[in-house]
Amino acid sequence: MTIQTKNAMIRFENLRQEFSLSGATFTALDGVNLDIADGEFVTVVGPSGCGKSTMLNAAAGLLDPTSGRVVVDDIEVSGPSPRTGVIFQQYALFPWLTVRKNVEFGLELKKMPAKERRVIADHYLDLVGLTRFADALPKELSGGMKQRCAIARAYAVNPEILLMDEPFGALDALTRVHMQEQLLETWTKERRTVMFVTHDVDEAVFLASRVIVMAARPGRIYKEIKVDLPYPRTESMRLSDEFARLRAKVWEAVYHQPDAKGADE
Structure with missing residues (x-):
């Protein structure tokens, strides 16, 4: 699946990432194509082993792709950059x-x-x-x-870009909700391009204007789900019918994927 957008700040172009594991080659990502627009907040979810963190590390310049490339503002990523802030768990x-x-x-x-x-x-x-x-x-x-x-x-x-890898994963539920709201408030005031990796479906829907669902073995983009909830996001939105519909849609895409590669095409 190829997802392109106008005014892309981050562009993944046919990204493939292989690792050696116990003498064998393991494909973490296979042909990822994705554009993230300037100022956009995108969340990435998917089952364990789908390559979410590998994508983020490639965008941060922390690893070299096996093939393909990541481009930031029309410049190929070749290493860490002060233009990009990275926040880990x-x-x-x-x-x-x-x-x-x-x-x-x-x-x-x-x-x-x-x-x-x-x-x-x-x-x-x-x-x-x-x-x-x-x-x-x-x-x-x-x-x-x-x-x-x-x-x-x-x-x-x-930084022009924030890459966030499960930044709230170790927090208790109430603190996590507060941090999500704080992050969105900060993002609204100091607009940045954000790629946010998470395994939490509620978090993915609450934060993003677009949720990218990954498929595993090998990692690839399975589905794009647009979140048409207005900003600023409020706690009451989590109780709305529209939020429940979007959450169910993302949940279905994450946990009920066909096993066969290309079944979503």
Whole structure:
């Protein structure tokens, strides 16, 4: 399946990714073609082993495709770029640095003056609701607060793209819902192109304007489902008939796929 859109910021072109496993070749992705538009919020879901994280890592420049390529704003990805912020499930905060210093870290690497770093860091800490905890150490934060710090750090270097791989997967249900709402509020204020990998169908529908469903063995795009719910998204939307319909549609696509390759074509 090929999914193209106008003004693509991220473009996967016939992406194939193979890995060696116990002396055998394992195909993680086979012929993935997908466009993500500038400023779009896309979620990617699918069964275990469908290559969701592999796609994201290729877009982040963290691995070299076996064949095909990923293009960002008409430039082929050949390695990590400051234009792209990556957020994983593990927060990877520096435990010896305060929240503010963690957010400033990327700016310090760019040799930005301390006063300017402070202004930018404080802006994004305010955006994610961590101003009161700017001088705290990571060990003093809850899991949700640590993830908000990671998001602020990614935003601070002003990336055009955010790649997020199960960023809320380790959080409890209530914190996860709060973080989803916080992320959308931040995205609305500081619009970025977002590719968000998740295994949670409710999360995929609530966040995105478009859900990409992957099929496994080998990983490929199975279906595109548009989410016609207006932004800003509210908690009450989760209880609506339209949300239930979309959730059921995504669930059906994820968990009731035909086994045969190409059955969706």
